[in-house]
Amino acid sequence: MKKLGICVCYNHKNYGSQLQSYATTAELKRRNIDFEIIRYKKKITPQLLMKYLPKLFDPVFINDRIIENYQKKIMMKFHKQLKSDNEIRSNAFDKFSQERFKNLSPVYYGYESLQEQSKKYTAVMVGSDQLWSPSGINSNFYNLMFADNNTVKISYATSFGVAQIKPKYQKIYKTFLDRLNFISVRENSGKKIVDSVSSNNAEVVVDPVLLLDDKQWLEEIPNKRLYDEPYIFAYFLGKTPEYRQAVTEFAKKKGLKIVTEPHMDSYNKADEGFGDYTPFDIGPAEFVNLIRNAEYVFTDSFHGSVFSVIYRKQFMVFNRYSDNSVSSKNSRIDSFCANYGLSERRYGGDIFAVESRIDYPSVLEKVNEHRNSSKAFLDKALECLK
Known part of the structure; x- marks a missing residue:
């Protein structure tokens, strides 16, 4: 049985992330595609920590992750009611996720497990959202580097989140973009990035939520x-x-x-x-x-x-x-x-x-x-x- 594995932010507590993930699954169901959402968790190892150390000096990563998370934790301490209110909102996201996303893979712990288990898929597809942002591109998940050479690799409406890629990152981007069999992006600027750093070309497609009228x-x-x-x-x-x-x-x-x-x-x-x-x-x-x-x-x-x-x-x-x-x-x-x-x-x-x-x-x-x-x-x- 041919199966598709998809990499999407289905449980990220953001309206856009969950709705575009849901729209992607809705489109696949309308096509009668046998698919499942790939669930992957990293194993914390010394090698992984060393790999992520340079990020601490990256202004994009610092702005997107560290400062934002730190500010959120501090503000929750000072605004007790906001903490309670956000739990209500968080529960609403959890409810949608639990009710709407049923086609889930087992959780693959560690990169080696992800690589091995991914061999069961005929194709893997990374979805939309800012999944190719420089702040997270080294994870080797959303760039589909884990997939076997014989597996068809697809991106649908994936976003870089930025208009340009700094020269220091271009080799990383070229490596994974050259491996993809079908590339589509959400923004015009994303097509320019792919066409400039990769031997492949990209097509600009609609955000997944626009696949449904x-x-x-x-x-x-x-x-x-x-x-x-x-x-x-x-x-x-x-x-x-x-x-x-x-x-x-x-x-x-x-x-x-x-x-x-x-x-x-x-x-x-x-x-x-x-x-x-x-x-x-x-x-x-x-x-x-x-x-x-x-x-x-x-x-x-x-x-x-x-x-x-x-x-x-x-x-x-x-x-x-x-x-x-x-x-x-x-x-x-x-x-x-x-x-x-x-x-x-x-x-x-x-x-x-x-x-x-x-x-x-x-x-x-x-x-x-x-x-x-x-x-x-x-x-x-x-x-x-x-």
Whole structure:
């Protein structure tokens, strides 16, 4: 029996990570592909510790992992209620993960076990999300270096998370990219990276959540209205108070309530006092429904923007990072807006520009064309499993 092993962040407590992982599995089920999510845990060895030592001097890794985790732990100590609230949110993520992800491999402990067990797969595929970020590229999991030479190796909509790869990393990237049989990426900048450092070429495909249209999402996540009154959904991960002030001004002028999800990654001072409703019992399904039933959406989130388009919302997207930030991930928003004719939805200082109507027939025509070409890519890549 031919089987596909997939490497995705199915249990990462992030709306985008879980929803794109779920969309990937939903698409595979629609294709009647026999698959399972590969579960891998590292064994802590002296060799592994030595391998990761250089990361302590990498600004991307320090910003993405060490500082963020340290800040979160400190803030939880000072904000006891936030710790309790985050446990409620965490449980909502766990519930979605446990209910929605059933096709799981045994846990492979240690790299040798991963290599050996991976031989049972006809093909392995790394999913979307920022799984090729320089901060984690040495793990040899999401780059599929563990897979046997005879195993078909596929990437679907995988993201580098950055617009450029520093010269010191390019040899590492070339090594694993050259081994892949089918490469697709989520951003235009990702294609440029692959085409420049590898002998292979990459195709830009839709994020997995766009493989399903609004009707198919309704089949996967039935509609449930969480608030009876009209509302704005404001979903900000960044720390810019001016964005929240602008949304508050807009809401007052329109006579609408604001629903928001505060303190997503860690304590965020800008979230204090912002919004009329700040629920914490929101898992990925509830997140989809908050967008689905909103009058307007304001966000600095990539997937907040994507679902806004799926549900034809009047939305505005904000930059979460400054363009010169070493950890900037603005490139995915850049690609999304450029590819579908949505550049005017970028916030430029006028919050009321959100009222300019979006030409959704034109936008969704582009999305549908891209969806079809992305499915054609999967047709070719998954041919080995028939």
